[in-house]
Amino acid sequence: MSEVAAALRLPGPPGWRVDWDALDRELPWVRAMRGCLQDPVFHAEGDVWIHTRMVCEAMVESDAYRAADPERRLRLFAAALLHDVAKPRCTVVEEDGRVRSPGHSPAGALDARVILWRLGLGHAQREPVCGMIRHHQVPYHWASRSDSRRLVIRMAESTPLRELVWLAQADLRGRECEDQAAQLEAVALFGEYADELGCLDGPWPFANDHSRAMFFLRPDRDPSWAAHDDTRFTVTLTSGLPGSGKSRWVAEHAGDQPVIELDAIRRELGVRPAEPQGAVIDVARSRAREHLRRGEPFVWDATNLLRKLRRSLRELCVGYGARVRIVYVEAPAAALPGRNRARPDPVPEAVLERMLRRWEPPDASEAHELLVVDAGAAG
Structure with a gap:
């Protein structure tokens, strides 16, 4: 953490x-904020660089920041500094002259993930x-x-909501706009609501893992409902960048369970990583259904970097009465290129860069069980 x-x-x-x-001199993504326009209705203070400076100053001057321990301070400052990092690539000027930055929040999370990973910030602090x-x-x-209610409960699985309130307050104090007071009141009410739900300082207290898994799969489920766990077997899905160590983890922990390894299927079909993967996925899903119909535990070994893809696999498995475990394996940025090159079929650097731009590690809302494995720098 000290290096970050x-x-x-x-x-x-x-x-x-x-x-x-120093920040402007050493970090190109900070410099990129200079000159990035903002809508003067919401940001009369100026461009993204000016706004970000004001937000960071508001954060650092806050009682919450100064009372925080060093780890929390790092999270708060990093979030303030990076909260609009994607605006330079998302901002457009509409025909009516209004400046908008559609999707800059989720895009910013993707950008920040790669930036902080490359700086050496581990999963537990970065996510x-x-x-x-x-x-x-x-x-x-x-x-x-x-x-x-569902939104707040889902957010609490991956986001410290008390810290989110502090970030939102700094974001508002770091701008010039007419509705600042009303927006600050909305943020305060959000914090009170999260506190009433019991989510301000941690996830919703589900009755059991199955209740949590079903709540996030089924929109009609009440979070207070204690679901009967009728799962019959466990399916393990791996997730992680190429070269992170997923297959090594499988070799060491899967035992005699069948393994559906997408790299192996690519070799069978003669499909390279940079080519369309539809045929590979079709074969993998067909084999998965065979195990699911028999009620057999198995491992699906693939990158599974996208939340949307993991949800599709989870729905498939749960439909057959399976309990879903996700094993997420992460390697440091400094180690990953060498590990990738050492693979039987290395992923081209251009493909890996595209994967990084879409990289979404799983959170606890996505499975009955989430295991996060720090693969370390060795190997």
Whole structure:
């Protein structure tokens, strides 16, 4: 963490100073914020760089930041510094002259993930930051949503909501807009609502793993319902970047369970990683159904980097009465290229870069059980 704190010039006592000259000089994604337009209705203060400076200063000056331990301070400052990191690539000027940045929150979470991973920030510290960035606009408009309770409960699985409230407050204090007071009130109400739900400082207390898994799969489920666990066997899905160590984990832990390995199917079919993968997926799903129909535990060994893809697999397995476990394996950025090159079929660098731009690690809302494996720098 100390290397990341140094790279971000983490402000701390006694001066609590943000070293903007160093940040601007050393971090290209900070420099990219300069000159990025914002809608003057919501950001009369100026461009994204000016706004980000004001947000970071508001965060560092807050009582919450100064009372926090170093790990929380790092999360809060990183979230403030990176919360609009995707605006330079998302911002458009519409025909009516209005400036908009559609999708910059989820895009920012993706960008921040890669930035912080390459700086050396591990999963446990990095993913809460990405969650805050992804959801940093939610506290402003949560009350207008018909699914507000479900939304807050889902967010709490991956995002520290108390810290999200502090980020949203700094985001508002770091701008010039006419509705600042009303928006600050909305953020305060969001925090109170999350506290009433019991989610302000942690996930919703589901009765058991099956209740949690079914709540996030079935929109009609009440979170208080204690679901009867009628699963009959376990399916393990791996997730992680190529070269992270998924297959090694499978070799060491799967025992005699059948393994559906997408790399092996590619070799069978003569399909390279950079080519369309539809035929590979079709074969894998066909083999999975054979095991599911027989009620056999098995392992699906693949990158599974996208939440949408994991949900599709989870729905398939749960439909046959399976309990789903996701094993997420992560390797440090410095180790991954060498591990990828050592694979029997290395993934081309251009393909790996595209994967990084879409990389969504799983969270606990996606399975009965989530195991996060730190593969370390060795191997």
